[in-house]
Amino acid sequence: MYAEVDRVLGRQAATMQSYPQLRYTEMVFAESMRLYPPAWAMGRQSTRPVDFGPYRFPPDTHFFMSQYIMHRSPEYWEDPLAFRPERHTPAAKAVRPRFVYFPFGGGNRQCIGEGFAWMEGVLSLATIAHAQRWRLHFVPRHPAVAQARITLRAKFPLAMRVEVSR
Numbered sequence: 001m002y003a004e005v006d007r008v009l010g011r012q013a014a015t016m017q018s019y020p021q022l023r024y025t026e027m028v029f030a031e032s033m034r035l036y037p038p039a040w041a042m043g044r045q046s047t048r049p050v051d052f053g054p055y056r057f058p059p060d061t062h063f064f065m066s067q068y069i070m071h072r073s074p075e076y077w078e079d080p081l082a083f084r085p086e087r088h089t090p091a092a093k094a095v096r097p098r099f100v101y102f103p104f105g106g107g108n109r110q111c112i113g114e115g116f117a118w119m120e121g122v123l124s125l126a127t128i129a130h131a132q133r134w135r136l137h138f139v140p141r142h143p144a145v146a147q148a149r150i151t152l153r154a155k156f157p158l159a160m161r162v163e164v165s166r
């Protein structure tokens with residue numbers, strides 16, 4: 001990702017024009033949302049009986065679908081806790097079953113901001129990883145712990161030391 005950001009941005013700030021070239025950065029963003037999906041679960045309430053495989057659910061059943069669980073399932077992901085952006089190459093995505101990876105939900109209520117969020121996430125990440133301008137170093141005494149609220153977030157501030165490049 002550092003190499004790609006270096007090649008695509010040089011010393012310029014990330015813009016809409018750089019976005020299509022930041023393909024590996026996008027894979028890093030995708031892999032971050034696999035292990036730490038901002039929407040970690042979502043729910044539905046049935047209004048009528050629902051047949052689902054061998055099960056029949058009455059009206060008013062509450063269903064929960066968890067991105068956090070599916071994104072870490074050893075049934076679908078090899079070595080699921082390993083951070084591997086290569087899981088998100090176009091070829092790998094083409095053979096992935098639907099709803100194994102769904103950070104933006106799906107169906108009728110699919111996130112309306114998905115396209116914008118990909119662009120915003122990739123350009124933010126490229127800006128953070130813009131080593132020609134600065135480098136951020138994690139300060140180890142601040143533990144990186146996830147906390148599941150309505151969204152999944154960092155439990156403690158992620159303190160960084162900023163080294164400005166010359």
Ligand code: HEM
Nearest residue numbers: 038039042043103104105108109110111112113114116117
């Ligand atoms: C990384 C960023 C984001 C993530 C992970 C995310 C995730 C989601 C998910 C999972 C849903 C579906 C919830 C459900 O089905 O119960 C959703 C819905 C929605 N999102 Fe996002 N979202 C993101 C960014 C955005 C942005 C940037 C916007 C607006 C600019 C946005 C607007 C919406 C709206 C309006 C809905 C409701 C759609 C509907 O119910 O028809 N989201 N989002």
